[in-house]
Amino acid sequence: MLQRLSSARHRVLAAWMSLQVEYQGSYSDQRLQQLGHYMDELGPLRVLLVCVLTPLPCIVLSLMKEVPPLAPPEAGVYGNGVFFARSWVVLCFMAVSALLQMGHGAPKLKLSNLQIVIVSVLAATFSDLFMVGLCALTYFPLPFGLLIVGPPFVLVIGICFTYISGPRWRADPSLFVEVQRQLVVYQCQTTLPFVYPLYILGFVSLTGWNQVIFVAVLPIIQIIAKNWISRALGDDDDQKPQCVIFVVEVYNALYVSNVLQTASSWASMAAVIVVDLVQFWVSMLDIV
Structure with missing residues (x-):
């Protein structure tokens, strides 16, 4: 029984790690030298x-x-x-x-x-x-x-x-792979402006604890978008951080502010803030 629980825990941890883009890839030596x-x-x-x-x-x-x-x-x-x-x-x-x-x-x-x-x-x-x-x-x-x-x-x-x-x-x-990567990243960038308004529509149509629970969908959208870009870029690790930040994080920050403005209760506002803080904390743990 303990062995099964341990195996299940390792599978859950492995699945979680596979979704965290912070663990996928690293900067090249050339990029670090240019930064220095x-x-x-x-x-x-x-x-x-x-x-x-x-x-x-x-x-x-x-x-x-x-x-x-x-x-x-x-x-x-x-x-x-x-x-x-x-x-x-x-x-x-x-x-x-x-x-x-x-x-x-x-x-x-x-x-x-x-x-x-x-x-x-x-x-x-x-x-x-x-x-x-x-x-x-x-x-x-x-x-x-x-x-x-x-x-x-x-x-x-x-x-x-x-x-x-x-x-x-x-x-x-081999350059055709680069064409495909850039088009997929741009496709993700142009899809998010459709996804977030739909989310806000669902958010404002709910009230009370239903709205609080619906806040949990926000990090799911963010994780899907991050992995969409990360997997599209493949082994081009130098491009991943800037694409994730300027495509996913910026859109998320813009629309989270809209969600806060449309929240129907203090509990909903607190849930949005807590979810955002937890995501930031998890990202920092992944990096450290």
Whole structure:
């Protein structure tokens, strides 16, 4: 009996360890040497400038997209050209960001600046026209419009990235693995904005202890997303930490704040905070 309990405990522990991305892989010697060299040359002024200036482009873009005056919704689809023009600009920036991210994750497949501009304009134009057509056929303004145009947007970027990098991965078939990895990571990144709103919808539809219990789904979403990225990147251990942090952790932090705002009781708020603290504590234990 004791042997069975011990065996079951080891199986549970092994399953838990296999789900913890902190235990999967390690930094390469080259990456650590680059970090040491960077730290040796890093001055306090540069650290300050990086911390201050890094968020500015996002803040400026967020403010600028609110500057153009919009027509009232009653004007309909054809009277809200400014709205769709603004959406097109935002989609262009989103496409540029996605392509730069893919190029950083797979340097050998990095696109040129001209290629990035062409693909971004193409993806934004196709997605914007898709949204205009959908609004004309259904309702304006379209609820969750940017999420709805997500699939065609991702499809255009994926096809263009695969086609443009085709000559390189056909010459070196091993590079096709890099193409697949970057597309899977981007797929995870674009799936989470669908998953979390659905979770929030379920959360706000519950009350009392049902809502408190439903908080336990949050870490499950996070673990699934982390392992999705970790397994997609395979043995590319240098890319795993930054992809997990900037894709999974950032989305989780953004939507956890939304969950806190929609909590119906202090018990639900306390449960969200406790779950977040426990996840942080477990991650620290995994690292140490």
